[in-house]
Amino acid sequence: MRKDYDLIVVGGGPAGIMAALTVRRFNSDLEIALVEAGQSLGQKLRMTGGGRCNFTNNRPIEEFFDMVVNNKKFLYSSLYSFTNEDLKNLIRKWGLDYSIEEDNDQKVYLKSGKTQDFIRVLEEKLIDAGIDIYYGSRVEDFDLDEEKKSVVFSDHLLTSKQVLFAIGGKSYPKTGSDGKLYGFLGDKGYDIVSPRPGLVPIDIRETWTRPLAGISLHNVLVWTRDRKKNIEIFGDIIFTHKGLGGPAILKMSSYINKNPIDKEIFIDFLPHISRDELYRQVQSDGKKSLTSNLKGILPNNFIKLLLEDVSFELGVDLVGQASANIKKQNIDFLLDRIKQSKFTVKNIGSMETATVTAGGISTKQINPSSMESRIHQGVYFAGEMIDVDALTGGFNLQIAFSTGYMAGMAICENARAKSK
Numbered sequence: 001m002r003k004d005y006d007l008i009v010v011g012g013g014p015a016g017i018m019a020a021l022t023v024r025r026f027n028s029d030l031e032i033a034l035v036e037a038g039q040s041l042g043q044k045l046r047m048t049g050g051g052r053c054n055f056t057n058n059r060p061i062e063e064f065f066d067m068v069v070n071n072k073k074f075l076y077s078s079l080y081s082f083t084n085e086d087l088k089n090l091i092r093k094w095g096l097d098y099s100i101e102e103d104n105d106q107k108v109y110l111k112s113g114k115t116q117d118f119i120r121v122l123e124e125k126l127i128d129a130g131i132d133i134y135y136g137s138r139v140e141d142f143d144l145d146e147e148k149k150s151v152v153f154s155d156h157l158l159t160s161k162q163v164l165f166a167i168g169g170k171s172y173p174k175t176g177s178d179g180k181l182y183g184f185l186g187d188k189g190y191d192i193v194s195p196r197p198g199l200v201p202i203d204i205r206e207t208w209t210r211p212l213a214g215i216s217l218h219n220v221l222v223w224t225r226d227r228k229k230n231i232e233i234f235g236d237i238i239f240t241h242k243g244l245g246g247p248a249i250l251k252m253s254s255y256i257n258k259n260p261i262d263k264e265i266f267i268d269f270l271p272h273i274s275r276d277e278l279y280r281q282v283q284s285d286g287k288k289s290l291t292s293n294l295k296g297i298l299p300n301n302f303i304k305l306l307l308e309d310v311s312f313e314l315g316v317d318l319v320g321q322a323s324a325n326i327k328k329q330n331i332d333f334l335l336d337r338i339k340q341s342k343f344t345v346k347n348i349g350s351m352e353t354a355t356v357t358a359g360g361i362s363t364k365q366i367n368p369s370s371m372e373s374r375i376h377q378g379v380y381f382a383g384e385m386i387d388v389d390a391l392t393g394g395f396n397l398q399i400a401f402s403t404g405y406m407a408g409m410a411i412c413e414n415a416r417a418k419s420k
Contacts, residue, residue, distance in 0.1 A: 001156040005031045005132075007411060008151055008160040010139060012036030013044060013177070014055075014397055015383025015404035016166035017122050022408025023415075024129040030415055033158055034126060035134040035151075037167070037177075041126075042119040044172055048397060053115040055091070055098075056084040056401075057394040058106040067395045069198070069254045071388045074363040075399060078371070082405035084108070084398055094121050105247075105393045139167075139181055144188060144376040161418070162411050164371075164380040166404060169357020170195045171384075179351075181385070182360070189375055191362040193387040196257045198358040199250040200349025202265070204243035208309040212239035215299060221271035222248045224256060224263065231255050234271065244343065250355065251391045253348050257358055263345040269298065269338050278335055286324025290334070293323055298338075310334050356396050360387040370410035371403055378414065380407040 007023060007030055009016045020034050048054050057064070061083045065072045088108065091098055096118065097111040110118055126133055137153040142163075150159045170179030182192045216238045223232040235248030256263045270278060282293050294303050304319070311318045314330055323331075351357070361381050365374050373379040382403040390396050 003033070003156070003158055004148075005033045005158060005160040006415060007032045007162045007164065008149070008158050009034040009164045009166065010151065010181075011164075011166035011168060011383070011385075012038070012041040012133070012135075013166060013168055013383060014042065014400040015407075016164065017041065017126065018401045018404030019164050019166060019380075019382055019408040019411070020131050021122075021125055021129060022405050023411050024131060026409070026412045027415060032129075032131045033134060033160075034131055035137045035139075035153060035158070037136070037138045039135050040119075041123055041133075042115075044168060044177055045119060045397075046115045047172065048115065048394075051115055052113045053110040053118050054107045054394045054397070055110065055118070056087050056108045056398040058084065058100045058102070058108050061085070064390075064395055064398065067393065068388065068390045068399075070358060071363045074366075074368045074386075074388060075402070077369045078402040078406040079398070081409070082402040084394075086405075087398065087401055091118075094125065096121060107394050139184065142184065142188075144373075144379050147378070149376075149378060162378045162380070162414060164382060164407055164411065165385060166382040166400075166407075167385055169360060169384040170351045171197060171354035171357045173351060177384075179357070185361065190365055190373075193359040193362055195351075195357050195359040197349055197351050197354030198254040198257060198389045199355035199392055200253045200257075200353055201240055201245035202243050202249050202253055202256075202260075202343075202348050203346040205344040205346045208305060209239050209243070210241060211305060212302060213241045215239050215302060216246065217269060217299070217302070219272065220248060221268040222252050222265060223268075224252065224265045226255070237267070243346070247392055254356075254358060254389060254391065256345065257348055260345050260348045265343050265345065267341045267343065269302075269341065273297070275335055275339055278338065279331065282331060282334070283323055287322050289320065290318055290323050290326070306337060307334070310337055355392065356389050357384055358387075358389045360385045363387050369406075370413075371407035372410055372414075380411060382407045 009020045020032055098108050099111045101107050141152040143150045148159050149163045167181050168177030179195055186192050218236045220237055221234055223230050233248045233251045237244055237246040237248050282290055284293050291303055307318045366381055371380045371382050383400040
């Protein structure tokens with residue numbers, strides 16, 4: 001089957017849907033096709049916020065750039081053109097509502113707590129807009145060199161003067177976002193920054209934490225040394241069978257994923273307590289053990305394992321002795337382990353478990369004010385497939401919606417200019 005359109009949108013995620021709806025909002029005449037590889041729209045969207053749909057963040061938009069890990073300047077135009085306030089207003093205009101969790105990193109969730117409600121509304125809006133939706137259609141080839149572009153799918157051929165690619169990255173490949181299109185685009189002259197997993201757990205070489213699997217610690221400081229500065233992240237962590245997880249660790253993984261192996265990361269388990277205060281705490285009752293003096297400020301099982309590991313390293317027993325009988329140098333060694341415990345990265349999580357893909361189409365080949373390709377006129381990119389990624393908290397979804405909106409506006413302008 002062959003059919004001609006004014007716009008082909010490849011990808012039925014947030015970026016592609018936003019682009020298609022934006023084009024329709026400002027141009028009711030264009031024939032638009034939205035093509036999705038899976039059997040339903042927004043498959044990766046279903047996984048956001050634990051299924052509750054953390055679609056943006058309530059911080060001021062200027063603070064979003066501090067949460068972008070790679071190529072934040074590229075996003076200035078798109079994030080300011082369609083802000084988190086614009087997205088929240090649009091959600092309510094569509095008949096949905098949201099809640100802001102101020103004590104949870106300012107995350108914004110659907111009030112219903114059901115991502116399916118969001119997907120249902122998006123699909124209804126596409127249908128009401130007269131946009132043709134193709135399901136179960138994977139790209140097999142395309143020609144972008146002619147004025148009339150052609151995209152070959154598994155069971156049909158579509159042609160159009162304008163094409164938007166918004167197929168996501170390589171994370172969660174079972175959702176259909178497997179990154180295969182990167183290879184096709186590389187063959188067409190695009191530079192692909194090597195895709196790598198972002199926001200994943202970290203496997204460590206140290207083994208003393210293994211018995212702590214499932215134990216969480218709150219409000220710790222995770223940091224590492226970068227070439228220019230220290231990267232510091234406050235938040236919660238969880239010990240796993242292979243190493244470390246939790247929000248602070250997922251964020252840290254995005255900063256070290258270019259060369260993670262043998263990277264050293266450090267954790268201050270009590271950043272709200274100074275070293276001097278901690279020293280006084282462990283010596284607060286000289287007749288009692290360190291375990292007793294530390295009770296209440298760290299989990300008991302964590303204290304026990306840490307003291308056992310430190311005792312093994314020092315060759316002395318810190319577990320059973322009264323704190324007054326322990327040498328100051330050994331106390332100092334223990335405090336080092338609490339305030340700057342070092343862990344060596346063995347590996348990071350895979351694409352199968354990654355929340356987002358880092359890497360993708362080089363931003364140097366995309367106009368940030370339009371999302372249009374600098375190589376092929378009439379070709380656009382949006383969302384996760386571009387080499388931009390951010391931390392957890394709704395920032396990556398906002399980027400998808402904002403770049404989709406920016407592309408949609410540029411497509412409208414391009415169509416308007418050609419019709420004159």
